[in-house]
Amino acid sequence: MGGAHVLSPESRPPLSRSDLPTDTVALARYLIGKRVVRETAEGVVSGRIVETEAYVVGDAAGHGYRGMTQRNRSLFLERGHAYIYLAYGLSYMLNVSSEAPGIGTGVLIRALEPLEGLALMQRNRGVERLRDLTRGPGRLAQALGIDLGVDGLDLCQQGPLWLAHGDRDPGDIGVSTRIGITKDPDRPLRFYRRGSPFVSGPRALSP
DNA sequence: AGTGCGATTGACT
DNA sequence: GTCAATCGCACTA
Known part of the structure; x- marks a missing residue:
């Protein structure tokens, strides 16, 4: 692994697939502090990952739990691919597929700290506040600007959307239960950067 | 073919 | 704090 990488925001080499932990929980923790980079004709946007959730093997809350369907097939790709779906008919969710091909587990990216392309993000969102x-x-x-158009993309390869090394230490990582699920709500599978104002939901306890 | 329900958000009391 | 919006999907009949 790249340990003490210190990179400027402009330097954004993709993560190698071999860097990604094979285990879903380990991947969720590993991704804290890494960056998501989005490149379109409008420009480059990136952010530091500050919150993730793991959806593991045998997890009733996971979309892959009941097997592969047309919607969730990207979740069954080898670790490091994008799985995008529409939640509540109005919000797209970005997930990173995990484990071996055909398993159907992944990590939900729940929050970023904005780094590059702030003006474009403000335009995309229609709000000003960072x-x-x-x-x-x-x-x-x-x-x-993520929608079904990036579903299934390899996030370990530079393109419209990819994962890049962090530009600083991931910081102190907190653990809590997952947000907004009803099926298996008590498992400690949410990870977040302690103290970050860009984390969603309750800051919750436990180490 | 019909129906219930979300891995959420934004507006409002 | 509460609650409606909104639609694709998975499940039942």
Whole structure:
């Protein structure tokens, strides 16, 4: 792994797939502090990941729990691919597929700290306040212009959307239960950067 | 073919 | 704090 990487925001080499932990929970934790980079004709937008959730094997709350369907097929790709879906008919969610091909698990990206392309994010979101740009999974997808068009993309390869190394230490990582689910609500599978104002929902306890 | 329900958000009491 | 919006999907009949 790249350990003490210190990179300027303009330097954004993609993560290598071999860097990604194979285990879903380990991947969710690993992704805190890494960056999501979005490149379109409008410009480049990026943010530091400050909150994730793991949806693991045998998890009734996971979209892959009941097997592969037309909607969730990207979740069954090898780790490091984008799985996008529409929640509540109005918000797109960005997930990173995890584990081996055919497993159907992943990590939901729940919040970013905006780094590059602030003006474009503000335009995409229709709001000014920095804290309202990418706090929450639906908000960050809108800020980055993410929809079904990027579903299935390889996030370990530079293109319209990819994952890049962090530009600083991931910080102190907190753990809590997942937000907004009803099926298996008590498992400690949410990870977040402690103290970040860009984290959504309750800051919750536990180490 | 019909129906219930979300891995949310924004507006409002 | 509460609550409606909104639609694709999975499940029942």
